[in-house]
Structure formats: structure tokens, C-alpha cells
Amino acid sequence: MCGIVGAVSQRNIVPVLIEGLKRLEYRGYDSCGVAVHQGGGLKRARSTSRVAELLELTAEDGIAAGTGIAHTRWATHGAPAVHNAHPHFSLGPNTAADAPGR
Numbered sequence: 001m002c003g004i005v006g007a008v009s010q011r012n013i014v015p016v017l018i019e020g021l022k023r024l025e026y027r028g029y030d031s032c033g034v035a036v037h038q039g040g041g042l043k044r045a046r047s048t049s050r051v052a053e054l055l056e057l058t059a060e061d062g063i064a065a066g067t068g069i070a071h072t073r074w075a076t077h078g079a080p081a082v083h084n085a086h087p088h089f090s091l092g093p094n095t096a097a098d099a100p101g102r
Helices: 014-027 051-060
Strands: 003-008 031-038 041-047 067-073 088-090 095-097
Touching (some): 003 014, 014 031, 014 051, 031 051, 041 051
Antiparallel strands (some): 003 067, 031 041, 031 067, 088 095
């Protein structure tokens, strides 16, 4: 079962998004990710590991912003892999989508 968290704020919401995903971990998942609007475009981090790893990945990649989405995925099609983890980018790096199943 998938879980989706979104937030808009004047401060960095990445820790809030990841905390939201941590609260959904009990539902089960095989991959997770976060995407934020940063510097006029989108940046994301995705993982097939635990949600806690996302905080490290976002820090390493300098991902921090006031608007974003986060997602846990339980694969119903496509292998559990980073390239299948949500959020996906659509139409280039200007649109991020959390669309389970389609």
C-alpha cells in the first residue's frame, strides 16, 4: 500500500515530509522518495532502503525547500528498484507525480 505526504511552508519541509513517511512505515513499502521545488526546478531523492536513509540522501544532495511531496511505494507492477520509486518526474524536471498504479 502506498503512502503520500505533501507540505508547503516558508521553512524547509524535507524533515516534515520524511517524518510523515516514517509515520506510514507500518503500512509496508519497498521504496520511498521525496521531491521538492528548489531553485526554479525540482530535485528528488529516492531509495529502496528505509525512510530514514532519505534524510541522509537529501542532506548529501543539498535538497531543501518549502514545497514538496514524499511517497512510499508497495510495488504492484515493476520491480522494487530506485528507478521505479516515486515520485516520478513527468515532462522533464518540472513536474513530479505520485500516481500509484498509472
